Amino acid sequence: MVSLLETINDPADLRKLPRAQLQTLADELRAFLLDSVSRTGGHLSSNLGTVELAIALHYVFNTPYDRLVWDVGHQTYPHKILTGRRGRMGTLRQLGGLSGFPQRSESEYDAFGTAHSSTSISAALGMALASRQKGENRKAVAIIGDGAMSAGQAFEALNNAGVAECDLLVILNDNDMSISPPVGALNRYLAQLMSGQFYAAAKDIGKKVLHVAPPLFELAKRFEQQAKGMIVPATLFEKFGFNYIGPIDGHDLESLVPTLENIKHLGGPQFLHVVTKKGQGYKLAEADPVAYHGPGKFDPAVGLTTPATPPKQTFTQVFGQWLCDMAQKDSRLIGITPAMREGSGLVEFEKRFPERYYDVGIAEQHAVTFAAGLACEGLKPVVAIYSTFLQRGYDQLVHDVAIQNLPVVFALDRAGVVGADGATHAGAYDIAYLRCVPNMSIACPADENECRALLTTAFEQDHPVAVRYPRGAGVGADVEPGLRPLPFAKGVVLRARGPAADGAARGVAILAFGTLLYPALAAAERLNATVVNMRWVKPLDLDLLLQVAAQHEALVTVEEGAVMGGAGSAVGEALQAAGVLRPLLQLGLRDEFIEHGDPARLLAMQGLDAGGIEASVRRRFADLVERTPPALKVVG
Numbered sequence: 001m002v003s004l005l006e007t008i009n010d011p012a013d014l015r016k017l018p019r020a021q022l023q024t025l026a027d028e029l030r031a032f033l034l035d036s037v038s039r040t041g042g043h044l045s046s047n048l049g050t051v052e053l054a055i056a057l058h059y060v061f062n063t064p065y066d067r068l069v070w071d072v073g074h075q076t077y078p079h080k081i082l083t084g085r086r087g088r089m090g091t092l093r094q095l096g097g098l099s100g101f102p103q104r105s106e107s108e109y110d111a112f113g114t115a116h117s118s119t120s121i122s123a124a125l126g127m128a129l130a131s132r133q134k135g136e137n138r139k140a141v142a143i144i145g146d147g148a149m150s151a152g153q154a155f156e157a158l159n160n161a162g163v164a165e166c167d168l169l170v171i172l173n174d175n176d177m178s179i180s181p182p183v184g185a186l187n188r189y190l191a192q193l194m195s196g197q198f199y200a201a202a203k204d205i206g207k208k209v210l211h212v213a214p215p216l217f218e219l220a221k222r223f224e225q226q227a228k229g230m231i232v233p234a235t236l237f238e239k240f241g242f243n244y245i246g247p248i249d250g251h252d253l254e255s256l257v258p259t260l261e262n263i264k265h266l267g268g269p270q271f272l273h274v275v276t277k278k279g280q281g282y283k284l285a286e287a288d289p290v291a292y293h294g295p296g297k298f299d300p301a302v303g304l305t306t307p308a309t310p311p312k313q314t315f316t317q318v319f320g321q322w323l324c325d326m327a328q329k330d331s332r333l334i335g336i337t338p339a340m341r342e343g344s345g346l347v348e349f350e351k352r353f354p355e356r357y358y359d360v361g362i363a364e365q366h367a368v369t370f371a372a373g374l375a376c377e378g379l380k381p382v383v384a385i386y387s388t389f390l391q392r393g394y395d396q397l398v399h400d401v402a403i404q405n406l407p408v409v410f411a412l413d414r415a416g417v418v419g420a421d422g423a424t425h426a427g428a429y430d431i432a433y434l435r436c437v438p439n440m441s442i443a444c445p446a447d448e449n450e451c452r453a454l455l456t457t458a459f460e461q462d463h464p465v466a467v468r469y470p471r472g473a474g475v476g477a478d479v480e481p482g483l484r485p486l487p488f489a490k491g492v493v494l495r496a497r498g499p500a501a502d503g504a505a506r507g508v509a510i511l512a513f514g515t516l517l518y519p520a521l522a523a524a525e526r527l528n529a530t531v532v533n534m535r536w537v538k539p540l541d542l543d544l545l546l547q548v549a550a551q552h553e554a555l556v557t558v559e560e561g562a563v564m565g566g567a568g569s570a571v572g573e574a575l576q577a578a579g580v581l582r583p584l585l586q587l588g589l590r591d592e593f594i595e596h597g598d599p600a601r602l603l604a605m606q607g608l609d610a611g612g613i614e615a616s617v618r619r620r621f622a623d624l625v626e627r628t629p630p631a632l633k634v635v636g
């Protein structure tokens with residue numbers, strides 16, 4: 001028998017259904033979603049929480065003419081399923097498949113591309129005002145979670161929208177969770193609104209005031225709803241100029257649909273507070289929404305299990321262990337995360353050093369300036385942040401940290417290709433955007449052991465240092481337990497082609513920055529090239545660079561970051577400045593956005609696996625390398 005869900009190939013089909021059938025559709029959609037995500041992996045808890053909301057929004061609003069702007073966009077799977085992409089859900093987050101986030105190029109129903117949080121109100125406001133400007137009557141709706149609501153940009157947009165004359169609806173999807181439990185005063189305030197204490201307290205105040213005027217009190221008792229409006233202090237959102245409605249149950253279609261229908265006909269900025277449950281309808285996710293925020297593949301009947309063979313240690317784990325060990329040794333260390341406790345590896349640190357742990361919410365800008373303040377007072381802040389999210393805190397890094405030359409360590413996780421999350425999350429630009437900032441240093445560990453050692457080196461400096469490392473595991477190098485630093489700004493030659501007997505420059509030298517050292521080594525075996533592990537992009541090891549340049553006819557740089565402005569550019573600039581002219585091949589990420597897919601495959605497509613590096617070097621320097629190479633040995 002054909003299910004109801006199978007008849008919905010477009011929201012227009014959904015809008016033909018009688019309201020009484022929507023609950024059945026929600027049940028089928030939830031079951032489909034769970035089955036689908038368990039096969040592909042992806043964001044689960046948040047999507048289980050938006051099933052009814054997505055149905056109600058497409059039912060009430062005239063999409064795609066009316067614009068739905070989902071914040072972050074990790075909760076849009078129900079929306080994708082309802083908007084003609086049900087059949088492609090099996091390709092989610094895979095190369096050539098559906099993105100895990102909304103993308104304008106993917107569907108006309110994805111009104112705005114997202115993945116970094118807290119942009120929805122700004123974008124929807126832009127759309128609402130454009131509609132007014134063009135004399136159209138389309139509606140713009142921003143759907144934002146309580147976690148995303150904590151970011152500055154959301155409030156900048158509210159501040160702007162509340163006084164703008166336009167039809168904008170902001171829906172706060174409040175599930176009382178970010179990825180991990182939410183933090184901060186806004187969260188406490190929302191909890192107060194949800195619990196009803198706000199109204200209760202306000203009513204008490206009202207009673208006290210109204211007691212002195214008995215007739216009014218009688219009136220208030222009879223018309224409690226209206227009386228509430230009279231005596232309840234305005235919510236924060238009303239102070240911003242919005243008409244606040246709620247909180248309402250975001251899983252109850254019987255209240256969602258009529259409420260949205262009513263709001264649709266109201267003019268001006270509207271704010272609807274919807275309460276949902278992360279993981280709704282799947283008991284295991286309801287009980288542990290953090291674990292089910294972004295699981296890999298799993299059997300829904302069993303739930304998440306620990307793999308039989310423990311996976312290789314990730315760079316994130318190496319960092320987490322280092323942070324604990326260094327905190328043990330140095331009481332000045334403070335650990336900071338902008339809402340990424342699990343992703344950045346700070347779970348253990350929070351347990352062991354709660355008084356030195358700060359989750360500042362989704363607030364990267366604040367995280368960086370907060371660290372600067374701590375450093376001013378002699379503490380040693382370590383900001384654990386993804387490369388892609390530090391983009392948000394760039395001015396703070398320049399203006400608050402670097403100009404004042406404050407000793408803040410930036411532990412830059414997810415530097416390079418990230419895989420399933422795609423272009424929005426790629427850590428492609430950090431070398432380029434950090435390298436040009438005076439006082440900054442940048443280290444690129446090649447493996448796990450070096451990562452720990454370079455973090456120690458960074459921590460010992462008296463100026464800002466970023467240590468960048470990629471997602472997942474490296475070659476699996478044994479990590480020495482101590483806290484031994486490596487020399488600051490020094491690289492090391494790992495494979496020497498050796499100078500010619502006559503002392504003349506011969507062959508090619510590959511200068512590797514970061515974990516691509518290992519494929520570079522494999523390529524070098526076949527090319528008979530020298531390999532240098534540079535370790536530092538800034539300061540460059542100039543002595544070593546000039547020495548290697550003198551001994552070789554050509555140089556190749558390899559990095560997992562944008563070529564433009566990257567480590568290879570740094571090498572080129574240094575050679576030019578020293579008046580040394582050597583042909584230079586710069587290998588790294590091309591000038592294009594890298595879509596979602598398997599990270600190893602994506603790197604290979606960028607020509608950054610061993611075979612790709614070898615091929616590029618041969619293409620450019622055919623007469624400088626070994627012609628009949630030994631078989632390719634892949635290291636790592």
Ligand SMILES: Cc1ncc(C[n+]2csc(CCOP(=O)(O)OP(=O)(O)O)c2C)c(N)n1
Nearest residue numbers: 046115116117145146147148177178179339
């Ligand atoms: C600027 C930025 N920082 C961090 C993240 C990582 N991130 C993705 S979802 C999320 C939590 C969002 O919480 P909320 O808005 O409440 O949505 P929920 O998952 O609870 O539905 C975070 C921190 C991000 N996407 N963007």
